[in-house]
Structures are given as structure tokens and as C-alpha cells.
Amino acid sequence: MVTQRVDHKWGMVVDLDRCTGCQACVVACQSENNLPINTKDLFLQRRAYEWIRIERYWEGEFPDVKARFIPILCQHCENAPCEPVCPVFATYHNDEGLNVQIYNRCVGTRYCANNCPYQVRFFNYWEPVWPERLRNHLNPDVTVRSRGIMEKCSFCVQRIRRAEVTVERRERSNLDYATMKKRNFLPACVSACPTNALNFADQADVSGPVKEYFDDVNEHPHGEAHDRKTRGYRLLEEMGTKPNVIYLKKVDPFPLRKGVSHGS
Amino acid sequence: MRPSAKMLTLGLVGLTVTVVVGFLIAVLLISWFSNPPFGLGNAPPQPVAFPHTVHAGSTADGGMGIQCEFCHRNVTQGDAATVPAVEQCLFCHKTIGGTEDSAKAEIAKVRQSFEENDPINWERVHRLPDHVRFIHEAHIRFFTDPGQPTRTGINGESIGQPLTVPETCSVCHGDVASMTEVQPKQGQSLKMGTCLDCHRNNNVATDCTVCHK
Structure with a gap:
């Protein structure tokens, strides 16, 4: 029997204490999702983009200086500001907590990118081109976006769909965290992360690494953050967008001397 | 009464607009209801008549x-x-050579393709x-x-x-x-x-x- 679809709600936890800023996630994402190569030209035009990017901050003044990294990807907000402004419903929220972009429906008004507080939506100003030697590298499970449409992180929805077809419906077993990890159904950035700073699972999966953080953050909404048992927080939490990505604060055993930090 | 030059021009313009708009509507209707449109729906010629x-x-x-x-x-x-790969055609066509001349010629192409390690470039239909x-x-x-x-x-x-x-x-x-x-x-x-x-x-x-x- 074809089992009915299990209702998932996906979530990601980014442990900033573990992130070393190595950018493996960025490379994995570029190759998994058919992103064009960010050349110097594109950078100078300010039209280079990465679906997941590592933002780097400096803390303190030389020589007491520390580098801080934070990976920023689409937050898959529950109350996404990008969704209601789309005039053609090319972006919507699906049952699994994913903020979905349907490429062939998009007409490129760029309202969504202007309304996104996290700056994770990108517009294709040019037709993507790849060098001749990369002709056969494209992932067949992901569309190559043409010029004039918006794109963004999809939580590697193609891998989730592949997982559902192969595991839930063919092998008739549940899609738990162990299966996803073992069979490489996690998003490309998560499977590429060498320090396990990125974690991805169903938010209700007791065997997964994200449940405890989502439970804690949901239980203690913004404004009483000091009550939280874990280090979890959401980006721009005061805006009420309710992202499905949670960040864990960095634990600094050797903080900078007081007065040194200029709070960059 | 003979129509003036102005009326003639107006009539011609109206006629042209009607024809152009009618043509456009016809094109749109045909494109929408026939799939694929304009006789593009014929089977593409294949390298081997299968x-x-x-x-x-x-x-x-x-x-x-x-x-x-x-x-x-x-x-x-x-x-x-x-x-399938040409090899799979040869499962049968190693021994089955066809009876009619036309069939023999087509099967010979398949065998030749196998012997020369040169895959058949089938045209995609769907x-x-x-x-x-x-x-x-x-x-x-x-x-x-x-x-x-x-x-x-x-x-x-x-x-x-x-x-x-x-x-x-x-x-x-x-x-x-x-x-x-x-x-x-x-x-x-x-x-x-x-x-x-x-x-x-x-x-x-x-x-x-x-x-x-």
C-alpha cells in the first residue's frame, strides 16, 4: 500500500559555537542548487549571490580582536514578509514549514526581496553561465533559473522529496533523522558542515538534534529570552517573523576585556 | 455618393486592424487548444524506424x-x-534478422551500431x-x-x-x-x-x- 504522506515540519539549528567560517556549506550549496559562479565581474556589479552566506564580524580592536561568523540562509519564516507581497503567488508557505519559491510562476517583481529583512532572496539579473568544462555538473533535480526571476534557499526540497519517495513510500518506514543522515537526505550545507554547526531535522523528531531547541525557544517567546534553558535565539526575533531556523549563541570562555569591544 | 479619401483610409485601417486582431486571436486559440500547435505534433524522424x-x-x-x-x-x-542500450536490442536481434527487406535494412543499422560501439541517437518524443x-x-x-x-x-x-x-x-x-x-x-x-x-x-x-x- 502506498502510505499516506507524513506531516513533517522541518527546522534547522545553527550552532554558532561550532561554526568556524570555513564556507564548506556555501560551496556545497552552490554545487547542489545550480547556482552560477560568482565571478569578480558579478561581485563588482553587486550581483553575486549565495543562498547561504557566512557573514563575518570583527569584535574588539587589534590586538584583542576576534572574528565572529554567522551563516545566513533563508529563515523559512512562519510569518514570512516575502509571501503576502508576491502578486502572482510564486512564493508561499507549505504544510511542512518551508517557504517555497515556484520559479516558473515568478514574474520578477522583486517585491519579496525588498520585503525580506534577512536579505536572502536573490534576483537573477543575468542568464546564468558556466564554463565549458562544467557543462555536465548541473544537478538534474534542480531547475536552472533563467534571467528575471527570484530565487532563494529551499532547504534542499529536492532531497526531501527524494527521501519521501524512496523511504516513506517505497520502503514504508518513517523518515527519521538517522535515515536522513545515513542516506544523505539532509540539505547540502548540513551534510557538508565539518563541525556539525548546521543541524536539520523534523522539529517534532525526538531522535533529531533540533527538537529540544525549538521546544525551548517556542516555549519562551521573545521578550523573556533570559528564561530560555538553551542558547537558542532567532534572528530579528522582535519582528515576529517566527523563523524555522534557530541560532545558538556562541559561548566565549575567554571574553574580551571590558571596554575593548566597540560592539561592531 | 462616392466615399471621400478620408473615409477610404479609415475603412482600410479598420479592415487591417480587424484582420490583424483576428489573426492574433486565431493564433492564440490554436496554440491553447492544440497541443502541440501548428503541426509540430508530428513524430520526429528517428535514426532507426522502430x-x-x-x-x-x-x-x-x-x-x-x-x-x-x-x-x-x-x-x-x-x-x-x-x-535501452543497443546491447539490449541485440538480445533478440543477434538472431532475428527480419523477413522483409525494409526490416532487414533497419536491423542491420542496429547491428552495425553495436559492432562500431556507436550508440543510436534516438530523438526524444515526449x-x-x-x-x-x-x-x-x-x-x-x-x-x-x-x-x-x-x-x-x-x-x-x-x-x-x-x-x-x-x-x-x-x-x-x-x-x-x-x-x-x-x-x-x-x-x-x-x-x-x-x-x-x-x-x-x-x-x-x-x-x-x-x-x-
Whole structure:
């Protein structure tokens, strides 16, 4: 029997204490999702983009200086500001907590990118081109976006769909965290992360690494953050967008001397 | 009264506009209702004239009655149905050389291709847009699974017994076994509405990301 679809709600936890800023996630994402190569030209035009990017901050003044990294990807907000402004419903929220972009429906008004507080939506100003030697590298499970449409992180929805077809419906077993990890159904950035700073699972999966953080953050909404048992927080939490990505604060055993930090 | 030059000009302009607009409307209507439009729906010329009637047609009609999945091997295992390698043609055509001269010539092409390690460049007939994810295996599994309580055809007709694999294929592709050349205009138009109707009839997922990638 074809089992009915299990209702998932996906979530990601980014442990900033573990992130070393190595950018493996960025490379994995570029190759998994058919992103064009960010050349110097594109950078100078300010039209280079990465679906997941590592933002780097400096803390303190030389020589007491520390580098801080934070990976920023689409937050898959529950109350996404990008969704209601789309005039053609090319972006919507699906049952699994994913903020979905349907490429062939998009007409490129760029309202969504202007309304996104996290700056994770990108517009294709040019037709993507790849060098001749990369002709056969494209992932067949992901569309190559043409010029004039918006794109963004999809939580590697193609891998989730592949997982559902192969595991839930063919092998008739549940899609738990162990299966996803073992069979490489996690998003490309998560499977590429060498320090396990990125974690991805169903938010209700007791065997997964994200449940405890989502439970804690949901239980203690913004404004009483000091009550939280874990280090979890959401980006721009005061805006009420309710992202499905949670960040864990960095634990600094050797903080900078007081007065040194200029709070960059 | 003779029409003035001004009226003549106006009349000509009106006539031209009517003709142009009418032409545009006709083009749009034809494009929408005929799929594919303007005679583009003819079968493309293939490097080897492969008759599905002979291979897949029933034995009563002089065919071999080979099941679809015998040649399109990946259809029950993966996304694409796949066209078999030349080697697989030679399973039979090593010994079967054909009786008529025309058939002999075509089979000779296949053998030559095998001996020269030069694959046959079949022309693709059915083509889905680049942004559509279609998994043949999942659909065949649904219609052939005896454990599935109900299944409904594309037009809403109830299908009681589980189908065989060739029957499942013909739900969308039409009766390929009776086609000498596989026609692009097949059983179903394969527009998005067709997919959605069938998904709704069978109460399976209709989230955009199920098909759109």
C-alpha cells in the first residue's frame, strides 16, 4: 500500500559555537542548487549571490580582536514578509514549514526581496553561465533559473522529496533523522558542515538534534529570552517573523576585556 | 455618393486592424487548444524506424507482445523510463534478422551500431518542462500496488483491480502498442491541469513542490 504522506515540519539549528567560517556549506550549496559562479565581474556589479552566506564580524580592536561568523540562509519564516507581497503567488508557505519559491510562476517583481529583512532572496539579473568544462555538473533535480526571476534557499526540497519517495513510500518506514543522515537526505550545507554547526531535522523528531531547541525557544517567546534553558535565539526575533531556523549563541570562555569591544 | 479619401483610409485601417486582431486571436486559440500547435505534433524522424506495433503489439495482431518495462527498464525503478542500450536490442536481434527487406535494412543499422560501439541517437518524443519533477516509478507503483485501497483514473473513472505495468503506461501515453511511430500527441496533454486532476482524484499530495523543482 502506498502510505499516506507524513506531516513533517522541518527546522534547522545553527550552532554558532561550532561554526568556524570555513564556507564548506556555501560551496556545497552552490554545487547542489545550480547556482552560477560568482565571478569578480558579478561581485563588482553587486550581483553575486549565495543562498547561504557566512557573514563575518570583527569584535574588539587589534590586538584583542576576534572574528565572529554567522551563516545566513533563508529563515523559512512562519510569518514570512516575502509571501503576502508576491502578486502572482510564486512564493508561499507549505504544510511542512518551508517557504517555497515556484520559479516558473515568478514574474520578477522583486517585491519579496525588498520585503525580506534577512536579505536572502536573490534576483537573477543575468542568464546564468558556466564554463565549458562544467557543462555536465548541473544537478538534474534542480531547475536552472533563467534571467528575471527570484530565487532563494529551499532547504534542499529536492532531497526531501527524494527521501519521501524512496523511504516513506517505497520502503514504508518513517523518515527519521538517522535515515536522513545515513542516506544523505539532509540539505547540502548540513551534510557538508565539518563541525556539525548546521543541524536539520523534523522539529517534532525526538531522535533529531533540533527538537529540544525549538521546544525551548517556542516555549519562551521573545521578550523573556533570559528564561530560555538553551542558547537558542532567532534572528530579528522582535519582528515576529517566527523563523524555522534557530541560532545558538556562541559561548566565549575567554571574553574580551571590558571596554575593548566597540560592539561592531 | 462616392466615399471621400478620408473615409477610404479609415475603412482600410479598420479592415487591417480587424484582420490583424483576428489573426492574433486565431493564433492564440490554436496554440491553447492544440497541443502541440501548428503541426509540430508530428513524430520526429528517428535514426532507426522502430515500430512499436511489431515489438509491443499483441500477438494476435502479429506483434511480439513485449511488455513496456522489458525495454524501458528503468521505468519501475527510477525517475526516467529510459531508452535501452543497443546491447539490449541485440538480445533478440543477434538472431532475428527480419523477413522483409525494409526490416532487414533497419536491423542491420542496429547491428552495425553495436559492432562500431556507436550508440543510436534516438530523438526524444515526449518532453516535460525543465522545472517539472516526474517520477515514473512512483506512479507505476501506485497503480500496480494490490494493497492500494482505491485508485481513480485521470478522467475520474474508478479503477477496481490493480493495473499491469503496460496498462499503467497507457493511462497517460495512450495505446503505444498500436503506434508505428510514437506520436507526441498522446493519450493525455500532460498540462499541469492533467496532473492536478489525477492527483486530486486519488487524494494524493498537491503541494507545488511535489512536482515543481
